[in-house]
Amino acid sequence: MSKADEAGEAGEVLNEPQVGIAGSRVDHVYNRVKEDIFDFRLLPGDRFTESQVADRLKVSRTPVREALYRLEREGYVFVHFRNGWSVRPFDFVMFENLYELRLVLETAAVRKVCDGPDLARIEELKQVWLVPDAEHVSDSLRAAELDEAFHTTIVDAADNPEIARVHNDVIERIRIIRRLDFTQGYRVERTYEEHAKILQALLRRRADAACSLLKAHIEESRAEVRKITIHRLQAARQS
Amino acid sequence: MSKADEAGEAGEVLNEPQVGIAGSRVDHVYNRVKEDIFDFRLLPGDRFTESQVADRLKVSRTPVREALYRLEREGYVFVHFRNGWSVRPFDFVMFENLYELRLVLETAAVRKVCDGPDLARIEELKQVWLVPDAEHVSDSLRAAELDEAFHTTIVDAADNPEIARVHNDVIERIRIIRRLDFTQGYRVERTYEEHAKILQALLRRRADAACSLLKAHIEESRAEVRKITIHRLQAARQS
DNA sequence: GTAGACAAACATGTATGCAAGAGGATGGAG
DNA sequence: CTCCATCCTCTTGCATACATGTTTGTCTAC
Structure with missing residues (x-):
């Protein structure tokens, strides 16, 4: 996360704790390696050793x-x-x-929200998704974040932290291919339309309708992502 | 050769590897501590240090x-x-x-199995759960294992390893209270009856019926477990 | 040229040493 | 007695040293 500290001092001989304000070394290594995987600097199937990572990130093998x-x-x-x-x-x-x-998970959340008494947390979504086309976000990375936030908000509204945690893990794991979809920008407009429809069904407590729309939405996204991923992966392999 | 000779000749008892046939020390520590938690030798809220665990299990702090x-x-x-x-x-x-x-998760698995073409993996459950009362397992720990296997088999039959993995994690996490239910033996017979009903609905591909039965089954189990857990926890605190 | 033995390089698994920080103990001032 | 600053102990975080096992390349026998 903090790229600044890598350019810092280089040559202490013994321990150089100095961790100070930053997070732990473990977190630092975790984030960096994860970024390397997500950005295809480490390709699927690549082999590496603990020492390589330790040397590159200037830490010992223990946190690695x-x-x-x-x-x-x-x-x-x-x-x-x-x-x-x-x-x-x-x-x-x-x-x-x-x-x-x-x-x-999301279907279960939708049904629980529709059956429950509180649509308050869902109402907030209107400000983003029920707006004219002209006000749509153009930055594709920001659009991807909004897309994730839409689905995460629905799950959070179901008020079950354990389900939300698993959902978060799943979203995180498929982000490695989802981000490709949005950086290409193919599905940004479609996403707005589909989310708006789902949201309207939700606000009217039409659970069945919302679930069908959600299913179609996710299926389409999945199919699109798969195509792009194969293409992108071939490109990364060639370079 | 050089390093081994020096260390050996000096005669100090430094490292004592001796790991032999057993698995890694990390696994050993993991299992032991987890057992301590599950068996209430470590009570919820108890504090402990890495050194305490390391000394007790005769390993260093690293695997701990x-x-x-x-x-x-x-x-x-x-x-x-x-x-x-x-x-x-x-x-x-x-x-x-x-x-x-x-x-x-289990409801989703039931629906997928009912919609799918293959009931083969479900058929196996008949041998355990559709038998006369006389042949029921009396050992309560074994009964608890069978109970878990019933639910796990259904989820496995849905043929989605990711769902199965999450389900496994959930089962594992609630086992700490589930086992109390069965060691008391309160619900063993009820479990046989309820599982048999669910299984029959499954084999007839009545998804809605199977889901309702499953929901009732889990709800009852949960309520019972909760009562027993509170009681058991108070007992452990007093001793 | 090929197969097998063998050793060196190298990988992780584990033990240990050291530094920094959190928290309680201590002692003096009010 | 209470409050606050200070110190000291204890615990984790990280670095490093060592042990063990895997891989690989080489040398020899055939």
């Missing part, structure tokens, strides 16, 4: 190991017993399954 | 740290910055939420 085991638990890398690490290969079946899980 | 951070990610313990560790306090709201999440 903790960060890598965390990433392993989250499904981003594999550890090979006494034989290095590797980035988890792209597994489209896994992404299909994650999309299905996501749909299950 | 990795095991504890793993338990922390899984939600069993808290780490207090430079100030020790503690067992996560009992949070009944969290358990309610986990039961709800579990119901969402």
Whole structure:
């Protein structure tokens, strides 16, 4: 997250704690490696060692190991017993399954929200999604954030932190391909339309309608993402 | 050769590897601490240090740290910055939420199985659950395992490893209170009846009926477990 | 040229040493 | 007695040293 501190002092011999305000070294390594995976600096299937990461990030192997085991638990890398690490290969079946899980969670949330008494947290979404086309966000990265926020807000409104946590993990894991969709900008306008329809169904407490729309929305997004991912991955392999 | 010779000749008892056949020390520590939590040798809210665990299990702090951070990610313990560790306090709201999440996942699995073409993996359940009362398992721990297997098998039959993994995590996290239910033996017979009914609905592909039965089954189990847990926890606190 | 033995390089797993910070104990001032 | 500053202990965070096992390249026998 903090790219500034890498350019700092270089040459202390012994321990250089100096951590100060920044987060722990483990967090730093975790974020950096994750970014490397998401930005395709580490390609699916690539092998690497703890020492390589430690040298590059100027820390010892100890925090590197903790960060890598965390990433392993989250499904981003594999550890090979006494034989290095590797980035988890792209597994489209896994992404299909994650999309299905996501749909299950969001559908459950929609039904719970429609049955529940409080639409207050849903009302806030109107300010973003029920507006004229002219006011749509043009920055595609910002649009991707808004898209995630839409789905996350619905799940949060269902008022179950455990479901929200799992949903967050799923969203995070498919972000590696979702971001490609939005950086291309293909589906930004469609997303606005579909979200608006879902929102209207939600506000009218039409659970069945909202679920059907949600399902179609996620299915289309998934199909689009898959196409783009294959294309992008080939490009990354060639360079 | 050089380093080994020097260390050996000096005769100090430095490292004592001796790991032999057993798994890694991290796994060992992980399992032991988790058992301590599940068996209430470590009570919710108890504080402890890495050194205490390391001394007791005769290992160094390094594998202890990795095991504890793993338990922390899984939600069993808290780490207090430079100030020790503690067992996560009992949070009944969290358990309610986990039961709800579990119901969402299992319901989705039931619907997918009913819609799908393959009931083969469900058929196997008949051998356990559609038998006369006389043949029911009397060992309560074994009964608890069978109960978990019933639910897990249904989710597995839905053929989505990501959903299965999350479901597994949820089952594991609520096992700490579920086991109390079965060791008391209160609900063993009821469980047989309810599972048999759910199974029959499943085999007839009556998704709605199966889901209602499943919901009632889980709700009853949850309510019973909650009562017993409070009671048991008070007993553990007094001793 | 090929197969097998063997050793060196290298990877992770584990133990240990050191530094910084959190929190309680202590002691003096009011 | 109470309050506050200070110190000291204890605990984690990180770096480093060492042990063990895997891979790989080479040398030799055939």
